[in-house]
Amino acid sequence: MYAIPTACVSAMFVVFGLYVLITQGATRLFTPFILMCVSTFAWQGAWTLLFQTDNPHTADLLVRGGYLFILFLPTTFYHFVTEVAAQRREQPILLASYGLCFVLAILLPGNEVVAGYQHFFFGYYPVAGPLHPLHVVQTVLLAGRSAQLLLAARQKAEGDARRRLDLCLASLCLYSFAAMDYAVNYGFGFYPPGVLFIGLSLGLLAITIVRYHLIHPYAVAATIAHEISTPLATIGMHADEIASVWGHVFKGYRTAVTHGLYEDHDEVGQSERIGQLATAIRREVSGTSAMVEMALASFTLDRLDRGDFSRHSVHQCVMSTLERYPFSGDERERVTVMPIDLAMSFSGSDTVVVFVLFNLLKNALHAIRVGGDGAITISAVQDQDFCVLQFRDTGPGIAPDVLPYIFDAFFTTKRHGSGAGMGLAFCRRATELLGGSIECSSIRGIHTTFTVRLPAPDTPADRALRKTPAQHSPRWSQGQ
Secondary structure, X not given: OOHHHHHXXXXXXXXXXXXXXXXXXXXXXXXXXXXXXXXXXXXXXXXXXXXOOOOHHHHHHHHHHHHHHHOOHHHHHHHHHHHHOOOHHHXXXXXXXXXXXXXXXXXXXXXXXXXXXXXXXXXXXXXXXXXXXXXXXXXXXXXXXXXHHHHHHHHHOOHHHHHHHHHHHHHHHHHHHHHHHHHHHOOOOOOOOHHHHHHHHHHHHHHHHHHOOOOHHHHHHHHHHHHHHHHHHHHHHHHHHHHHHHHHHHHHHHHHHHOOOOOOOOOXXXXXXHHHHHHHHHHHHHHHHHHHHHHHHHHHHHHOOHHHOEEEEHHHHHHHHHHHOOOOOOOHHHEEEOOOOOOOEEEEOHHHHXXXXXXXXXXXXXXXXXXXXXXXXXXXXXXXXXXXXXXXXXXXXXXXOOHHHOOOEOOOOOOOOOOOOOOHHHHHHHHHHOOOEEEEEEEOOOEEEEEEEEEOOOOHHHHHHHHOOOOOOOOOEOOO
16 A cells, blocks of 8 residues: 555656657756656655565665665756756756765665665665765755755746746755655654655656746757758858869860860850859858857857856957858948947857847848848947947838837738748847847938947946846847
């Protein structure tokens, strides 16, 4: 009778693990979750047999075998939380905790961690050894640190991100109640309730993962990026090869025509344009690759680590954007960059800022095409603690009734198929995560100006940003 709950929970965690694997796929976040499922399955399975056996020797083996997995459970839960909260700086603590687990596991055959077993009304149960309190302290510290990470992430989260963090916190609370089982290790004779709390806790996590797509978006984004980037890289490589040999081929072709070995029936300049096609293909590939990277960055914005922020040149970011953008026709000539102080810099991620400028340039060129004429001016100035970038186009402008919504998720005024509504909300979310802001002003038929503010290095704004927990749950949109 006493083995029935443990047997049910043990079987349930096989279902949890398989369910999440089938519905969400194997990802980085899935790894700690499946470790929790496997550990719980093995622990509860061992207790199922332990509560039924009458053989002391078998009981001793099951006690030590079951505790092998109990030792790792708190660390696997903490591992899961570090991934949910995107706290890569917790890696040293995580590795140290896993190391302690392995040390205690090595000592399990002796009596240092588990000093044999005791018989209660429900069956045999482990007795705490002299080093067992070390595992209890480890459990308490990891649970406390997990709560800190989740609460810090929750402060800046919104919408579904906050709801899934709430469920993770609820799961942590239920999980913590399972620590009552440790009292039985010290001789208190009650049926260990950890089986119930662990079952509810990890079950709630499984629901959170599937209901709020805690894993799935990252898996999809990574898969799409990989599947698109690989053929793009191949196309680009082939274009480079064509460009490298075409000069020799064309020289031989002209020599053959000159000496009458081949009669040229092509239109004037047609052969020369073939060489230009390779360059055009490479430009398109580079631009498309940048868009793929930007889409992936939209999914992973909330995983930015402010501890990795560094000083970057504003001028270099603007030039990098213009170099990577796949201009067509006379588009490049429409863009004017005002003189930017080479010493002007911001604190943050240059990759994210390039993607922001990439979006603004894309929107401005689209507006000019729709309006039929216009030009773009990019400028930057220092304003106290911030670098202020201005992106101005003289396209048709934005209607007053549309302007308040351009940063909203999935909002777009482009015709169906021309825009998915993913650009300007990315820009807003990115600048906020960098500690800055983005604003837009527009006069219909005259201009549209986007103003991007980024914190300068070693200023009060920059230092305040580094002390503030990173925000989560990026929202997507587009604009114009």
